[in-house]
Amino acid sequence: MSQIKNPELILITAGGRIKCRRCTAKSSRTEEQCKRPASKLSKTSKCSRHGGLSTGPKTKEGKDRIRSTHLKHGEETLEAKAERSAKSVMFKYLLDLGNHVGLFYTQLKTRGRPPSGYVRLNLTDPEELALAILKILPNK
Numbered sequence: 450m451s452q453i454k455n456p457e458l459i460l461i462t463a464g465g466r467i468k469c470r471r472c473t474a475k476s477s478r479t480e481e482q483c484k485r486p487a488s489k490l491s492k493t494s495k496c497s498r499h500g501g502l503s504t505g506p507k508t509k510e511g512k513d514r515i516r517s518t519h520l521k522h523g524e525e526t527l528e529a530k531a532e533r534s535a536k537s538v539m540f541k542y543l544l545d546l547g548n549h550v551g552l553f554y555t556q557l558k559t560r561g562r563p564p565s566g567y568v569r570l571n572l573t574d575p576e577e578l579a580l581a582i583l584k585i586l587p588n589k
């Protein structure tokens with residue numbers, strides 16, 4: 450869809466009884482102007498098929514309002530995801546420490562990729578061992 454030169458701005462329908470704005474989008478195949486009426490909400494004079502519908506809230510207040518109306522249980526909010534990820538990182542460090550001191554019968558591994566925020570530490574180095582111990586302590 451691209452802009453047409455000198456588009457017809459007015460569309461007369463219903464046998465001349467209805468006069469409205471015409472969509473100004475151009476067909477890329479036929480190079481003709483769209484024959485549908487433009488959406489009343491459209492600022493660029495486009496129909497609903499060519500991007501004339503609302504594109505959603507832009508301000509922070511509007512986005513927060515939409516977010517609050519769509520919130521059902523809060524299990525997939527950004528805060529809940531960050532908390533889950535932090536717990537996964539803590540568990541991964543706990544597992545590394547358990548493997549390092551020989552707490553388990555075998556070397557235990559977790560499945561899949563490491564959680565974001567996890568950096569593999571060399572636990573034979575005392576500084577990095579202390580860092581790993583600090584990471585498994587709860588923050589609260």
Ligand SMILES: [Zn+2]
Nearest residue numbers: 472483496499
């Ligand atoms: Zn159109």
